[in-house]
Every structure is written in C-alpha cells, then in structure tokens.
Amino acid sequence: MKRETLEQLLAARAERRAVALVTELATGTQRIVAREQAARDPLASVLDEAFRFDQSGTHDGQFVAVQNPPLRLVIIGAVHIAQAVIPIAQQAGYDIVVIDPRGAFATGARFPGVALHVEWPDEVLPQVALDQRTAMIALTHDPKIDDPALTAALKANPFYIGALGSKKTQGSRIARLKEKGFSEAEIGRIHGPIGLAIGARGAREIAIAIMAEMTRALRLGT
Amino acid sequence: MAAPDHTVLEQASEWLKAGRRIAIATVVETWGSAPQPIGSQLVIDQEGNFIGSVSGGCVEGAVVTEAVDVIAAGKPKLLNFGVADETAWKVGLACGGRIGVYVEPVV
Structure with missing residues (x-):
C-alpha cells in the first residue's frame, strides 16, 4: 500500500465518504473507488453489493475492502x-x-x-x-x-x-x-x-x- | 462484515509519521468458522510491535513474523492458515476454520 493511499482512506473516513479499496492480490496493485463512481467500475456489481451490505470480500483474485462511513x-x-x-x-x-x-x-x-x-x-x-x-x-x-x-x-x-x-x-x-x-x-x-x-x-x-x-x-x- | 477497524489505519499513519517502517495485514478470505471477519486488520512495525487482530490470537504470532520479512523485502505476500495446511500444526485455528491474510508493506 502506498502511503498516500492510506492517507486517502483516512481522509474519506473523516469526511464520511464511502469508498472501497480494491487490491489485486497477485500483484499488489491497488485503487480506491468512491461509491458514486462504483457503477462505472469493472467490478460494478460486486462493489454495489459490497457497499450496500457493508461486506468486504475477495472476487477473482481482487480483494474489495469496503470503507463505509463510521457509524x-x-x-x-x-x-x-x-x-x-x-x-x-x-x-x-x-x-x-x-x-x-x-x-x-x-x-x-x-x-x-x-x-x-x-x-x-x-x-x-x-x-x-x-x-x-x-x-x-x-x-x-x-x-x-x-x-x-x-x-x-x-x-x-x-x-x-x-x-x-x-x-x-x-x-x-x-x-x-x-x-x-x-x-x-x-x-x-x-x-x-x-x-x-x-x-x-x-x-x-x-x-x-x-x-x-x-x-x-x-x-x-x- | 464490519467496516475495517480504523484504529488500525490511524495507528499505521501515526507510526509512519514517527518514522517507523510498517506493514498492514488484512483478512481477505475466510472459510468455515473464522474468529475475525473479512477486513480485520493488524498493523506491524519493523520490530514486531503490532496493534489490531486478524484471528483472535491464534495466528497473530506467525503473521507478525511474516510481516517483519515483508517490511524488509518491500513486497506483499498472501498467507493461508487453517486446519488443512501444514502450517496448521504450528499455528492452527482452534475453531477449525481457514483464513487468508494479505500482508503488504506501506511504502
């Protein structure tokens, strides 16, 4: 994980923005997807469910870590x-x-x-x-x-x-x-x-x- | 199920600011009964100090050892723990489940 990715995750949390961190487990490549952008992502349907059910998980070698705003x-x-x-x-x-x-x-x-x-x-x-x-x-x-x-x-x-x-x-x-x-x-x-x-x-x-x-x-x- | 434990990410950020080298370990898959949900995290520094939890205690020691290597190597690693693999004899999960733990350096 890049240091800036960590800081972006913490900033999203502080601002009550829902984001997901997608990690390709084989390569370590990562991207942050905002909930508003999720529909345009290649993992759109996975992300939609993940956000709605607050459910992180691995799909085809990609780990989707949901970060909904804190309760x-x-x-x-x-x-x-x-x-x-x-x-x-x-x-x-x-x-x-x-x-x-x-x-x-x-x-x-x-x-x-x-x-x-x-x-x-x-x-x-x-x-x-x-x-x-x-x-x-x-x-x-x-x-x-x-x-x-x-x-x-x-x-x-x-x-x-x-x-x-x-x-x-x-x-x-x-x-x-x-x-x-x-x-x-x-x-x-x-x-x-x-x-x-x-x-x-x-x-x-x-x-x-x-x-x-x-x-x-x-x-x-x- | 639950959102990631953000005290872990906050701790990671603080440790980085203090000049420590760190890795983050995340539960990315579980099979059967696993003590901690997917997304549970542990932050580890180069000296093996850690905060958070990925298993409720059964495999933390092994994860921390691997994480110290990951910090030194600068490359992520996917670990598996459970009754079915050989590692289980050393650090098996008492509950009988299996977990996948992704350990990545923060660079």
Missing part, C-alpha cells in the same frame, strides 16, 4: 441512560454526538470524550447529517427537546430512530407528530417505547435493549 449515534438528552448507552455504543464502533440545551446535564465532566452540544436540537441537527450510517435516540421525555429532534429525524434518513417513554408517552407523542402533518407510516419509523422488550430494569439494562434494537435495524433493516 454514528446522535443522542438527544444528556441523561443517565445516555451515560449507560455511550460506552456500549463506542465499543460497537459508533461515534457519539450528545445534544441537550440544559447546561446542568450537558457537562464535559458527565460526558467526557464525546461531541457535546449544549444547544437545542433544531440548532445543531442541520449540521449533523442524519444519514444511513446514523442512528438517533431521543431520551429527555421533554417534548420541547425531543419533538424537534424527532421531526428532523423523520425528514431525514437515519437507519434507526428511537424515543424513550412509556406507551402513554409514546401515544401523546404520536398525536403531536400527527398534528405536525406526519403520516402514521412515517411516525412508525420511530421505535417507541425504545429498545427490545427484554424486561430491562435500570439504565444499564435499558442501554443494552436500545443497542440490541439498533443493531437489528442496522443489520437486518427491521
């Missing part, structure tokens, strides 16, 4: 459950963004080493691409904070949207979103009550339930 988790609410979710998500490879306008919650001491925004979601989310490699979870229980974030998420294309709250909370949330003009199918993209039903008790177990549901959405699309 990202946007958390609305610098709350206790967020503190429990973050280490699991980081271990699973997610970059973390935490948004909460309440300065008492959103402190660097409570959330070290993550991108922390002490701002309202509708101020920050326009700068955060809620793309197919991004999940968003709303954890505040406060419609003033959660609703604008859920609205932004429904207008974008994250692979997972979750909202904390009981069935009752979720019911009134659905009613509010309907008033804003979202259809039932659109609102159905929000997982709420959040997390797989595993009888989770306490923040740490709820975090596991959330991560399990998020993983299912990522890998199985359900």
Whole structure:
C-alpha cells in the first residue's frame, strides 16, 4: 500500500465518504473507488453489493475492502441512560454526538470524550447529517427537546430512530407528530417505547435493549 | 462484515509519521468458522510491535513474523492458515476454520 493511499482512506473516513479499496492480490496493485463512481467500475456489481451490505470480500483474485462511513449515534438528552448507552455504543464502533440545551446535564465532566452540544436540537441537527450510517435516540421525555429532534429525524434518513417513554408517552407523542402533518407510516419509523422488550430494569439494562434494537435495524433493516 | 477497524489505519499513519517502517495485514478470505471477519486488520512495525487482530490470537504470532520479512523485502505476500495446511500444526485455528491474510508493506 502506498502511503498516500492510506492517507486517502483516512481522509474519506473523516469526511464520511464511502469508498472501497480494491487490491489485486497477485500483484499488489491497488485503487480506491468512491461509491458514486462504483457503477462505472469493472467490478460494478460486486462493489454495489459490497457497499450496500457493508461486506468486504475477495472476487477473482481482487480483494474489495469496503470503507463505509463510521457509524454514528446522535443522542438527544444528556441523561443517565445516555451515560449507560455511550460506552456500549463506542465499543460497537459508533461515534457519539450528545445534544441537550440544559447546561446542568450537558457537562464535559458527565460526558467526557464525546461531541457535546449544549444547544437545542433544531440548532445543531442541520449540521449533523442524519444519514444511513446514523442512528438517533431521543431520551429527555421533554417534548420541547425531543419533538424537534424527532421531526428532523423523520425528514431525514437515519437507519434507526428511537424515543424513550412509556406507551402513554409514546401515544401523546404520536398525536403531536400527527398534528405536525406526519403520516402514521412515517411516525412508525420511530421505535417507541425504545429498545427490545427484554424486561430491562435500570439504565444499564435499558442501554443494552436500545443497542440490541439498533443493531437489528442496522443489520437486518427491521 | 464490519467496516475495517480504523484504529488500525490511524495507528499505521501515526507510526509512519514517527518514522517507523510498517506493514498492514488484512483478512481477505475466510472459510468455515473464522474468529475475525473479512477486513480485520493488524498493523506491524519493523520490530514486531503490532496493534489490531486478524484471528483472535491464534495466528497473530506467525503473521507478525511474516510481516517483519515483508517490511524488509518491500513486497506483499498472501498467507493461508487453517486446519488443512501444514502450517496448521504450528499455528492452527482452534475453531477449525481457514483464513487468508494479505500482508503488504506501506511504502
């Protein structure tokens, strides 16, 4: 591998651009293919599947290494459950963004080493691409904070949207979103009550339930 | 399955900037049950320091030894490990699978 190839891979990752590194195993010849260019590549069909399923592999002596943008988790609410979710998500490879306008919650001491925004979601989310490699979870229980974030998420294309709250909370949330003009199918993209039903008790177990549901959405699309 | 472990590539870049000579080892094929998915990587320097994983421990030692040679030779090499080949008696995969590991110098 050329040094410049390594740097190009790292730059693509930093800029959230999907690329693949194709290596001819017999000769060591390499090329980087951007996802937008994949259709014009000799390996077009292989590359298309590789990008869509996040699946590297060897085809006729050519190794296709997929480099999709890193997974990202946007958390609305610098709350206790967020503190429990973050280490699991980081271990699973997610970059973390935490948004909460309440300065008492959103402190660097409570959330070290993550991108922390002490701002309202509708101020920050326009700068955060809620793309197919991004999940968003709303954890505040406060419609003033959660609703604008859920609205932004429904207008974008994250692979997972979750909202904390009981069935009752979720019911009134659905009613509010309907008033804003979202259809039932659109609102159905929000997982709420959040997390797989595993009888989770306490923040740490709820975090596991959330991560399990998020993983299912990522890998199985359900 | 998973995206490559980018801490490995970042480490590779840092080691290069520090003037170390390095190689990158990548799992390019797996057969049967393999402990690490295709795309898993290891970065190795000329002294045999390494970061990352290609097998969960079973073949790292052999890969590192080969990588040090690859760094010296400046040419890539494709390695195979598994129950079916002779190497397996030395560093076989406990899980019974086979893996192909591509080791390339970064130049």
